[in-house]
Amino acid sequence: MTSQVAGYIGKQFENGFVGYLTEANFFATLSLEEGVTADEGKKFLDDFKQALLQASINNLSEFESGLSGIIVKLNFPAHFSLAAGYINQNVLYVKTVGKGQIYYRRGNEFDLLMDGDKSASGYVQEYDCAIFTTLNSREQIGEETDMKAFIDMSPPHDIVEKLKNEKYEEHGTGFVALFVEFTSQAEAEVSPPSTTLDPSIATGTPTQAVSTPQAPTVPISVSPVAPTQPPSVQPQSSNLTVPQVQFFKSKKLTIVAVIAIFVILVWSVVFGYQRRIAAQLQKQIETSQQKIGELLQKSRDEAFINVDQAVVYLDQAKNELASLKKQIGTTHEQDIVELEKKIQETEGAIIKREEKTFEEFYDLALEDKGTQGITAYLDENQLAILDTKNSMVYVLSLDKKAITSYAASEVKNGSLVALYDNQVFFFSPKNGVYKFASESKADQVIKADSDWGSIVDMEVYNGNIYLLDSKNDEVYKYLVAESGYSNKTSYFQSGQSVDLDSAVDMSIDSAIYIAQKNDVLKYLNGQKDPFDTKYPDRTPNIDGIYTNADLEQVFVWDTGVGILYVVEKDGKYNRQLASSIIRKAKKILIYDKQALVFDGAKLYSIALN
Structure with missing residues (x-):
């Protein structure tokens, strides 16, 4: 075969x-x-x-x-x-x-x-x-x-x-x-x-057929119809002779008249057909306009009590528009544009999506053209950027847009960075947690622990260090002391921990918010606190989370679709901001009524108001 x-x-x-x-x-x-x-x-x-x-x-x-x-x-x-x-x-x-x-x-x-x-x-x-x-x-x-x-x-x-x-x-x-x-x-x-x-x-450009012998297996479930071979059609010969007719000059006027009548008939038929087609298209447009208008109105009416059903009506309106586009082709483009605009306006109002532009906030190349950060951390008006390639941690003053550089050989093995009260920390899976004593010297403050599984985030809150371990379903807490830090303890109270295998990030504002791939968990004093978000259009694939004690909302983002979701601190959905720069985000932080998007080399700002 x-x-x-x-x-x-x-x-x-x-x-x-x-x-x-x-x-x-x-x-x-x-x-x-x-x-x-x-x-x-x-x-x-x-x-x-x-x-x-x-x-x-x-x-x-x-x-x-x-x-x-x-x-x-x-x-x-x-x-x-x-x-x-x-x-x-x-x-x-x-x-x-x-x-x-x-x-x-x-x-x-x-x-x-x-x-x-x-x-x-x-x-x-x-x-x-x-x-x-x-x-x-x-x-x-x-x-x-x-x-x-x-x-x-x-x-x-x-x-x-x-x-x-x-x-x-x-x-x-x-x-x-x-x-x-x-x-x-x-x-x-x-x-x-x-x-x-x-x-x-x-890629698929082979020039030879694939030839293979036979072997048994389970048949594909397709209706069993006998194979059909294209029929061969034999041309038929004919000995018919077309008679020749001679027209006399006396019949010229008749011929001209016949031709004129024929032309008029063809003209009438052609243009009559075109008018019928145009009328049918116009009727189809009007029918779709009415149907889409009704669906959008239902969507707006339903949004106040049932957002899920409102989205269903929205999808039906989109499907109706797609069907109309297919039927009328490239004609009546203005009608299509107007319908698309109505759908977009309704969708934006229902799912509370805002399309946002962005501006460049800071370019790390101004400090060093070879800078390539892997993550960032915000504390008040200071932003720490971890650059393992160059064994550096950069601390950017957001107010002054001035950088202080911290260098240590141990940074090359780092994966996370943190700031607290002008103190710079970084985490190395192999060596533990370090704190810079000066701009050129880092001291180990927590040794690497063989009990660690997969540490995916580090936060410093009130001087205490928290490590999120997705493999062991734990948040480790290290209390600050005069001589350094205490031994690790579990943040969770007895029986409160859950499966954190899909955890990707966390943020602290006295409560701890743990971002998993499709949801967010909230814990207060080691006990689980209600936090249930119903997203109106789709469940996001969460890549990160940010909040702090001064913010009234929690921010999670999905780089796959370029959306920053805003939710209340009880989990209630607020709105979503869409911007193409979010697709490149390694980290997003909120500062001075703007979202700062870090892509590894530059900071970009998106206005939140």
Whole structure:
């Protein structure tokens, strides 16, 4: 069994990547919606291909575990979608992740085989066709019935030519599809990717068919229709003779009249058709405008008592607009723009999202062009920046924008930094906690402890040092004393600790707030305190948290979507601030009614009011 393969890539995401690969017996489409450049996405795809080629796969279990292992090893971004297949002899193994989808054509039957996080295997038959894609395909081609009509019984390269003719690459952001038809022919073709981008990004450009023998396994659950071979059409010959007619000059006037009548009739039919089409489009626009208006009104009315339901109405309005765009194409752009604006205004009001600009606050290159910080810490108006590459800690006065440099060889092994009352601390997993005695000398104040698991954050509050250990589900407390610091004790009271395996950060304002990947825990005097946040649109993938005793809110951020969430200190949702610079944040701190975003080399400010 060989395979005929053709791939198609639409317009790339602004801050993401889509691509496909077809190498040896493997087929896959990969979508990284955000957080990567085109070059980074291509590297993910290339590394994925190399890892696949080294994998040993003999059954579905090995295929599924092999893919999962590769994804973990390559540390794929949080938001990715995958549709992958592997043909071994006469058996096809398939798997989808995220928004990945696989459609399957067998004879005249066409169905969505799977989506989400699923896997399957089964025999392939002559002229079976597998389509590896993502959920974005529905926005471009349509639902299953539309896709079935579009693909029909066409071979892969013909399908791609249709897509090229429809010019989906001009508007189909994130659209990627790989069409694989299985046949017993000795040779098969592989069509190059259809895209205005550099074809090498697609990766999948082999020029030979994949030829494999047969082996048994569990059949794919696709309607069992006998394989259909394209029918051969024989041209028919004809001996008909077209009679020749001679027109006499006396009939010239009649001919002219007939031609004139014909032209008038054609003109009337053509323009009548155009008017009917225009009227239908206008009616469709008016219908969608009314429906979207009703949905947005329902969303606004519901937002006061049920934000979740309000978001559902919002999504329905967005879907209606997407359907309208598909039906009317590029015509009536002003109507589309006005509807988009209404939806955005309603969405902003309901989920309380504000689009924010940012300004450069300070460039560390002014101190040293080689500066590259890994994290930062704020205490009052002083900001400490840890630069392990240069074994330095920089303390920036935010008022004066003046830097004091602290240097010690032990800093190169550091991972965390802290400030308290003009004292500079840093943490080394190997050596413990250090405090600078001068600008060129650091003293060890807490020795490394073999009981430590994975220390992910350090805070200094009222002179006491707190260490967050995600592996051991602990917050260690070291009390300040005249001779240094006490032995560690657990901050938690008996029976109060919880699983902190996903903990990423903490912040203290007398209570301790622990940020986990999808929620925040609050503890007061070692006991758990209520803190339940209901986010209106999506649960964030939290990367950090910040608050202090002078602030009335807690701030958490998700770099994947570039959003800073503001919540009250009892967990109640307040609002969210969106800015592209948040995607680059290593740390976000709040100072003087502005969020300071640190990206490793520069500080940027976002106004909070």
